[in-house]
Amino acid sequence: MANKVDIPLRLVLEDEEWLSDVRLQSIFDALTASGATVRVAGGAVRNALLGFPVTDVDLATTSPPDEILHLGEKAGLRTIPTGVKHGTVTVLSVSTTPLHVEVTTLRRDVRTFGRHAEVAFTDDWLADAARRDFTMNALYCDRSGEIIDPLGGYRDLIAKRIRFVGDARARIAEDFLRILRFFRFIAQYGEGPIDPQGLAACRELREGLDGLSRERIRQEWWKLVAADRAEFVVEAMADAGILAHVLKSDTDLNAFKRHIKIESFLQLKPDSLMRSFNLFPCRGADVKLLRERLRLTNEETTRLERLMAAGRVTPKLRPAERRAVLYRLTPPTFRDAVLSSWAQGGEPTEDPDWAALYRLADDWQAPAVPLGGRDLLAQGIPPGKEIGALLASLEDWWIATDFKATREELLAKIPAMRQFQG
Structure with a gap:
């Protein structure tokens, strides 16, 4: 009523x-x-x-x-x-x-x-x-x-009731994007149940979304998925058979809902890209597909590609392993990898161990490698590919020591590494 x-x-x-x-x-x-x-x-x-x-x-x-x-x-x-x-x-x-x-x-x-x-x-x-x-x-x-x-x-x-002006079907037929706007407004401004006449009209005319440009869909979707009632609205869209016409894909509502709860637990701002990523069951297995569906920018695409290359990151890692993974991934990708792994798993969404793992990117700052190319040149190593290979091997060994090896220890390691690589 x-x-x-x-x-x-x-x-x-x-x-x-x-x-x-x-x-x-x-x-x-x-x-x-x-x-x-x-x-x-x-x-x-x-x-x-x-x-x-x-x-x-x-x-x-x-x-x-x-x-x-x-x-x-x-x-x-x-x-x-x-x-x-x-x-x-x-x-x-x-x-x-x-x-x-x-x-x-x-x-x-x-x-x-x-x-x-x-x-x-x-x-x-x-x-x-x-x-x-x-x-x-x-x-x-x-x-x-x-x-x-x-x-x-x-x-x-x-x-805070979202209602179409006059006949809902007539308003939608004028522009099918209004289906998505209807749900976006509910997510941003609405309270209580969805207007039944509006919902019925959206369900009936949902195929009209198929003819819309992906740019127009992305513009509305990005606002909708970051809104306060995104969880409620996205599930309602799925139940009405509308979400599949928006994203052209099956969806993983469980991971999506978990991601939102984790964001809330960690007091993070809504992240439209990561929320959308966890909603797709294929996720980044085909980043190109995700890019096409949501018209991702080059920056957003690169972010997901780095996330997919990172693999799963969990609290089962030992402290030194956590630091090594964080160093190699860099803090932004590390945070994304922790969030996606957490959302896609079955652990509690308010798990303190997962929270500590996520916050490692803020709590620990990686030191700088204490050795560079000039040091190798000073050791008589000629310029070229050998220096690059040696630096990479020395850095790997330095990481394996939990970043504790000194410059002198790295210099002392050079002869053995050259002999091994030679």
């Missing part, structure tokens, strides 16, 4: 620094000069009401795009016709650190087909709100912070 909420007749955002920012207010000044109505739309209002950071501000106006361009230029602002066909102009404030704001003319849908729609400009705020995805995104506020709520979305917002 939906929560009963007493909604004030007039709600005002007060003491919001982003709203009182002189750069934003200068844009309001420019765009209202002709008498048009201009309001902040969607995400900024939603986040401010929920207490989340406001990082991007979008404005909606009754002015058509050509008038937005004219008014902005007249006020000395920089304007960019980023999407004039769909009513959007980017406006930059005049300052040493310009504020970028997307300004969009109110629209109503004439025809919709997938991600794109044929729109007509309007001055009807209700019609504009009716074409948005979720009720909590159909909120506006004026420059003083007064909330305008054409569809009653405020009730859903304070109940």
